[in-house]
Amino acid sequence: MNLILEKYVAIDYDIFKGLVMNDEIMKYISGNAWTEHQAREKFDVILATNNSEDGLGYFKVFNQEGDFVGYCKLERYKQDDSILEIGYVLKKEFWSMGIGSAICQVVLDRADKLFPAVDIIGIIDPENLASKKILEKFGFERSFLGIENDLPTEKLTLKKFHTI
Incomplete structure (x- = not known):
């Protein structure tokens, strides 16, 4: 499956908010849809993240037909910047398709x-x-199960080979 990733830029706010202001899509992210204010605040953080380091950031994802299917991220983990964090959000019509x-x-x-x-x-x-x-x-294993930021949370980690 060929996917195209492009970093979010300022003009992309409307497609971003279309995802995060949807209850069904956000059920497993934040528990419910974000408000317009929450979406705008997060999008501003995304733009700052995208400008801070080449290769890392938040990316719009398009399928080979050019359809916007969602977004993904690869960024430094906020609790430990020696680790990277992966994530993605898909439009509902693209669930259960292997995307x-x-x-x-x-x-x-x-x-x-x-x-x-x-x-x-x-x-x-x-x-x-x-x-x-x-x-x-992909080889990730549970490293945490509990409550974080008042939300049920499971963290899975992919350990890489480290030379001594």
Whole structure:
């Protein structure tokens, strides 16, 4: 599956908010849709992140037909910047089509090229079995299960080979 990733830029706010202001899509991300204010604040953070480091950031994802299917991220983990964090959000009409796995593969390939020895974390809602299955398929293992920021949280980590 050929996917095209492009960093978000300022004119992309409307397609971003179309995802994050949808209850069904955001069920396993934040529990419910974001408000316009929350979406705008997050998008401003995304733009700052995208300008801070080449290769990392938040990316619009398009399928080979040019359809916007969602977004993904590869960024430094906020709790430990020696680790990278992976994530993605898909439009509902693209669920259960293998696109999540394809995005994961593309993002992991990018991480391997940029930072081959850096561990990668994925953070999910424990009830999001589809995302858990994808991460486990790529070798991620549970490193945390509990409550974080008042949300049920499971963290899965892909440990990379570290030379001594």
